[in-house]
Amino acid sequence: MNLIGQALTVVRKDLLLEWRGKGRLISVLMFGVVTLLLFSFAVGPDSTLLRAAAGGFLVLALLLSSTLGLSESFRVEQEQRAIEGLLLLPVDPIALYYGKTLSNTLFLMLLAPVLTPVALILYSVQLDLKGLAVLLGLWTLAAAGLSAPGTLYAAMTSRLQSQDVLLPLLLFPLVIPVLMGAVKSITLILTGDPMSQVGSWAALLASFAIIYWSLCGLLFPHAIEEGI
Amino acid sequence: MTRQFKWDSGIGLLGLLLLFVGSYIGLFVAPSERYMGEVQRIMYVHVPCAWNAMLVYMLAFIFAIISLWTHRPKWDAATTAAAEVGIVLNSLLLVQGSIWARATWGVWWDWDVRLTTSLIMLLLFAGVLALRSFVHDASRRATWTAIATIVAFVDVPLVYFCVRWWRSLHQVQSTPDTVAPMMVVPLRINAFAILFIAIWMMTQRARLELDRRRQDQVSEPERLAPIGGSNNA
Numbered sequence: 001m002n003l004i005g006q007a008l009t010v011v012r013k014d015l016l017l018e019w020r021g022k023g024r025l026i027s028v029l030m031f032g033v034v035t036l037l038l039f040s041f042a043v044g045p046d047s048t049l050l051r052a053a054a055g056g057f058l059v060l061a062l063l064l065s066s067t068l069g070l071s072e073s074f075r076v077e078q079e080q081r082a083i084e085g086l087l088l089l090p091v092d093p094i095a096l097y098y099g100k101t102l103s104n105t106l107f108l109m110l111l112a113p114v115l116t117p118v119a120l121i122l123y124s125v126q127l128d129l130k131g132l133a134v135l136l137g138l139w140t141l142a143a144a145g146l147s148a149p150g151t152l153y154a155a156m157t158s159r160l161q162s163q164d165v166l167l168p169l170l171l172f173p174l175v176i177p178v179l180m181g182a183v184k185s186i187t188l189i190l191t192g193d194p195m196s197q198v199g200s201w202a203a204l205l206a207s208f209a210i211i212y213w214s215l216c217g218l219l220f221p222h223a224i225e226e227g228i
Numbered sequence: 229m230t231r232q233f234k235w236d237s238g239i240g241l242l243g244l245l246l247l248f249v250g251s252y253i254g255l256f257v258a259p260s261e262r263y264m265g266e267v268q269r270i271m272y273v274h275v276p277c278a279w280n281a282m283l284v285y286m287l288a289f290i291f292a293i294i295s296l297w298t299h300r301p302k303w304d305a306a307t308t309a310a311a312e313v314g315i316v317l318n319s320l321l322l323v324q325g326s327i328w329a330r331a332t333w334g335v336w337w338d339w340d341v342r343l344t345t346s347l348i349m350l351l352l353f354a355g356v357l358a359l360r361s362f363v364h365d366a367s368r369r370a371t372w373t374a375i376a377t378i379v380a381f382v383d384v385p386l387v388y389f390c391v392r393w394w395r396s397l398h399q400v401q402s403t404p405d406t407v408a409p410m411m412v413v414p415l416r417i418n419a420f421a422i423l424f425i426a427i428w429m430m431t432q433r434a435r436l437e438l439d440r441r442r443q444d445q446v447s448e449p450e451r452l453a454p455i456g457g458s459n460n461a
Binding site for chain 2: 152
């Protein structure tokens with residue numbers, strides 16, 4: 001089986017696990033919704049303020065939920081030492097990395113259909129279909145950018161005692177470009193973009209994703225060469 | 229061993245001496261700045277700290293690549309030493325910048341591009357050291373430190389570029405042509421002074437790391453049951 005076939009098999013395995021368990025997706029979704037609700041309490045019931053901050057809150061909800069989802073993605077592999085079996089299989093570590101990263105990206109994309117409508121309703125923002133499509137595109141780029149370093153670090157921290165602290169500590173400063181790009185562009189979509197700046201921010205998100213998908217793919221085999 | 233001790237202590241002493249000379253010229257000989265007044269003199273330590281912090285982080289990145297490539301303990305020690313000294317210089321940079329900002333802009337903090345990038349850089353490398361402190365196996369610790377250092381360093385230009393799209397308040401860097409000659413001299417002397425002190429700190433820290441690693445490698449039975457049962461407590 002070639003590299004792409006192997007990676008897709010890993011994706012299939014992860015999605016199947018997710019489909020049969022469903023626990024991770026539902027709990028992370030609930031977490032995201034609760035976060036969105038809490039943000040509105042922080043600002044107060046001022047609809048103008050809420051509308052202006054809606055993009056930022058939506059992306060923060062994605063970021064906070066992503067650490068839960070990412071850490072869980074390797075925690076399941078640690079159960080009954082499944083990871084050792086996985087590493088013993090004749091699967092290229094690079095394929096394993098890209099499979100895991102792709103399934104994590106898909107997982108984060110699945111948050112969009114729930115979190116976006118909740119944010120639109122809670123923060124009373126209007127959005128037409130075209131805007132919604134662009135928002136989903138930006139969400140996908142942000143999810144890809146978060147997953148690349150996120151999967152690498154989730155693998156590295158999965159067996160450490162303090163994963164819950166370490167993963168955000170490593171990931172949050174690193175993904176600040178993703179956070180800024182996504183917040184700026186999604187806010188522009190929600191509040192209007194008179195200067196057509198969304199394209200530049202989307203390009204920034206795409207470059208981050210490309211750089212880290214390549215770099216982390218190169219580094220992952222080193223990270224797991226002595227087991228995780 | 230004795231020769232090595234002389235070598236890097238010499239560099240450290242030279243650094244301290246230069247720092248004294250440079251700061252003396254900066255504080256008492258160089259003219260004061262026309263608009264900012266005396267507070268501008270903080271530049272003589274602020275700018276050298278900034279240059280050296282970037283230089284030391286870049287060294288950490290290069291050492292990390294070599295460490296990942298060769299798996300030699302000395303390169304892992306060098307990576308850690310450089311990352312730690314980088315954090316020290318970076319923290320000094322932020323404190324000095326904050327004092328300067330309070331005096332000239334009237335605020336302790338501003339979301340300026342270089343200020344924000346330095347803070348994010350500090351957090352990025354602090355994360356690397358945090359990860360390192362949680363891994364007990366020496367060889368895995370070396371590999372993961374190298375990986376995290378590479379991942380963190382690659383992010384720095386991205387963060388800088390990203391923050392630059394916000395409005396910038398930081399003054400444009402001066403060049404030797406735009407400032408009085410007596411301002412350039414202490415700046416250059418202090419740049420080398422801090423470089424030498426940084427090299428001295430890095431060699432000390434790297435040596436400490438290698439010693440710790442050697443100590444960890446002493447096998448358990450040997451420590452538990454000393455031959456002759458003499459002086460091992």
